[in-house]
Amino acid sequence: MSMNARDMGKKETTYEREPARRVFSAELRECRYQFKEGDDEKSPTFVLLPSGERSNRVFCVGTLTEKQRQGDQNLFYRGRVVDPTGTFFVMAGSYQPEAMQQIAKIETPAFVAVVGKPSVYQKDPASSPLVSVRIESINVVDRETRDLWVLDTAQRTLDRIDALAKGEGNYVAKAKEQYPTLDPAVFRKMAYEALAQIKM
Amino acid sequence: MDYSDIAERISRKFSQKNLTVDKAKTETRLRRLVDEFGILPSEAERSVTRDLEKEFNISPSSTTGGGGTGNATESKKIADALPGDWVTLEAKVVSLSTPLSPTIAQSGIIADETGAIRFIAWAKSNAPAMTEGSWYQIESAVVDDYKGIPGIKIHSGTRIKELDTTDPLIPVPVQIADLRIGVGSVRAKMVQEWEPTHDRMLQQGLLADETGTIKFVLWKEPGKERLVVGSVYSLFYGLVDEYNGKLSINLTTATVMQEEGDIPTVSGGEAAIRGAIVHIAPGSGIIKRCPVEGCNRALSRQNYCPIHEIQPKFIYDLRIKGWLDDGEKTTNLLLPRDVVEALTGMTLDQAQEIAENNPLGMDEVFLRMRDKLLGRYVLCRGREIENRLLVNSCEWVTFDSGEHAALLNRAGGVS
Numbered sequence A: 001m002s003m004n005a006r007d008m009g010k011k012e013t014t015y016e017r018e019p020a021r022r023v024f025s026a027e028l029r030e031c032r033y034q035f036k037e038g039d040d041e042k043s044p045t046f047v048l049l050p051s052g053e054r055s056n057r058v059f060c061v062g063t064l065t066e067k068q069r070q071g072d073q074n075l076f077y078r079g080r081v082v083d084p085t086g087t088f089f090v091m092a093g094s095y096q097p098e099a100m101q102q103i104a105k106i107e108t109p110a111f112v113a114v115v116g117k118p119s120v121y122q123k124d125p126a127s128s129p130l131v132s133v134r135i136e137s138i139n140v141v142d143r144e145t146r147d148l149w150v151l152d153t154a155q156r157t158l159d160r161i162d163a164l165a166k167g168e169g170n171y172v173a174k175a176k177e178q179y180p181t182l183d184p185a186v187f188r189k190m191a192y193e194a195l196a197q198i199k200m
Numbered sequence B: 001m002d003y004s005d006i007a008e009r010i011s012r013k014f015s016q017k018n019l020t021v022d023k024a025k026t027e028t029r030l031r032r033l034v035d036e037f038g039i040l041p042s043e044a045e046r047s048v049t050r051d052l053e054k055e056f057n058i059s060p061s062s063t064t065g066g067g068g069t070g071n072a073t074e075s076k077k078i079a080d081a082l083p084g085d086w087v088t089l090e091a092k093v094v095s096l097s098t099p100l101s102p103t104i105a106q107s108g109i110i111a112d113e114t115g116a117i118r119f120i121a122w123a124k125s126n127a128p129a130m131t132e133g134s135w136y137q138i139e140s141a142v143v144d145d146y147k148g149i150p151g152i153k154i155h156s157g158t159r160i161k162e163l164d165t166t167d168p169l170i171p172v173p174v175q176i177a178d179l180r181i182g183v184g185s186v187r188a189k190m191v192q193e194w195e196p197t198h199d200r201m202l203q204q205g206l207l208a209d210e211t212g213t214i215k216f217v218l219w220k221e222p223g224k225e226r227l228v229v230g231s232v233y234s235l236f237y238g239l240v241d242e243y244n245g246k247l248s249i250n251l252t253t254a255t256v257m258q259e260e261g262d263i264p265t266v267s268g269g270e271a272a273i274r275g276a277i278v279h280i281a282p283g284s285g286i287i288k289r290c291p292v293e294g295c296n297r298a299l300s301r302q303n304y305c306p307i308h309e310i311q312p313k314f315i316y317d318l319r320i321k322g323w324l325d326d327g328e329k330t331t332n333l334l335l336p337r338d339v340v341e342a343l344t345g346m347t348l349d350q351a352q353e354i355a356e357n358n359p360l361g362m363d364e365v366f367l368r369m370r371d372k373l374l375g376r377y378v379l380c381r382g383r384e385i386e387n388r389l390l391v392n393s394c395e396w397v398t399f400d401s402g403e404h405a406a407l408l409n410r411a412g413g414v415s
Helices: A005-014 A097-104 A144-168 A173-179 A184-196 B004-015 B025-037 B039-056 B337-344 B348-357 B362-373 B401-412
Strands: A034-036 A047-048 A053-055 A058-070 A076-083 A086-092 A112-119 A130-140 B073-075 B084-095 B102-114 B116-120 B137-145 B151-154 B159-162 B182-193 B201-207 B210-218 B232-243 B246-250 B255-259 B270-278 B283-287 B315-325 B330-335 B377-385 B388-396
Touching: A047 A112, A047 A173, A053 B039, A058 A097, A058 A130, A058 A144, A076 A097, A086 A097, A086 A112, A097 A130, A112 A144, A112 B270, A130 B270, A130 B362, A144 A173, A144 A184, A144 B377, A144 B401, A184 B401, B004 B025, B004 B039, B025 B039, B084 B232, B102 B232, B116 B137, B116 B182, B182 B210, B270 B330, B270 B362, B270 B388, B283 B348, B283 B362, B315 B337, B315 B348, B315 B362, B330 B337, B330 B377, B337 B362, B337 B388, B348 B362
Parallel strands: A086 A130, B073 B084, B116 B151, B210 B246, B330 B388
Antiparallel strands: A034 A047, A047 A053, A058 A076, A058 A112, A076 A086, A112 A130, B084 B102, B084 B137, B102 B116, B137 B151, B137 B159, B182 B201, B182 B232, B201 B210, B232 B246, B232 B255, B270 B315, B270 B377, B283 B315, B315 B330, B377 B388
């Protein structure tokens, strides 16, 4: 009757891969609420975007401005990826050997595309929460890819804000409850300013 | 998860015996087993059925032989044979398969004009061997239920008599959407071939008609032939089962007849997806394929083909497997050689040169292609079935200032 861990893993094999959400750093930075979907130990963890969508994976393109190797036993890299609205804090640890090798060989500054898992953490109970992205893969790209990402992300952000205004979507109510003081107009302005930074 | 279907099935099972089951209670029990204890739904169904049988003080439906002595043997048609019944049938052996265990003398499928069902004859039963294509009267066999699929068990108390019926018995194939767990016949087109995931597997892939798609599998057995992508088949007496809520059909037992012509299939149309490539899967880049006529499987690095073993005279090929993501949905991509060459600018000859002369070998080709593709925006066109896109053409997306202006208007328009 009982199930062992391996069978549970098998059960997961027909899952649908979570899409990588397009979100500007200025929005991701505001995430405070994260939750699990399902009671399983292996259930994915999501952060709740203030614009009213869940995200357990993000795709972002920006400039890797610095990277730092840290730790002795548990080697890991931290980096900062800058988009037109702010900074994504990214990291790759020994559990992501491929991501670590990828970031190790990139020379800053460079345009990079990052696929990774966002999470909210606090250094200590007194400090304010931070959002970081655990890298699944990172690759050097060109400026055009960065510009395409800004268009893509602006469009997806506006789509989410519109859905939020109409009250459509499964996570809209939760976002309003979790982020009562955030005004969606801020994110519309953010999208506009990001677009305006691209040369015509 | 919704348990009403399972509860309904259980309730039906008992109503056959004139017993009434509280469906709400059954659902609660199922939910508790699955949600709280992480038990697979199929296991939970069996467990709840057992408990109810105990409560009603009736013998478990899946005992073989001795258990159901109280049940009278009835002359039945296959469509009416339900788990727990003792039956006498007149049926034709339409398929024989290799028994999976030495305790089984014979296994296969029998059919009459109402349907078809799996059977096994226990070695202990000393039943006479039946011949494929002949009709038999099978007296006092037990119907049981193995993994949700009904089957006939021939035991030592079963009497078998060959009949001189020569009814050819042509099954009527149904459409994919109408297939149910058990034995099924279908007319469908083979639309995709996937890599076998087991040494004993001959082939797996996808069948389609205009009502849907279903995964199929063919296990290695003498005389079994692989299906050809794009061909239409009448498939008689496959075994349909369910895993994770999805049906699949095992054709190892089936009679396969290739048909002339073509049939319409779902989502056979072109799909175009624009997005970013967010993952390049292992097995991308330059690969080696099995040179045996009609095989073409990808070999392992040691040149091992799951069917034809070591093949030193392999054929090189290019392909990319990965995920394309538009921010809302992720689609599995498969890019064949010509698309890979056009997109990466690396030809098969160049890739082979690198694979044979670079110290990193084939990995170098993978890394160069990954560096070129990962994180880039592309527009892929191809056939999408079951969330996989078989790509015919793939192009880089370029910056469109019209799109830029429109988005600026949209973002600045209302605030």
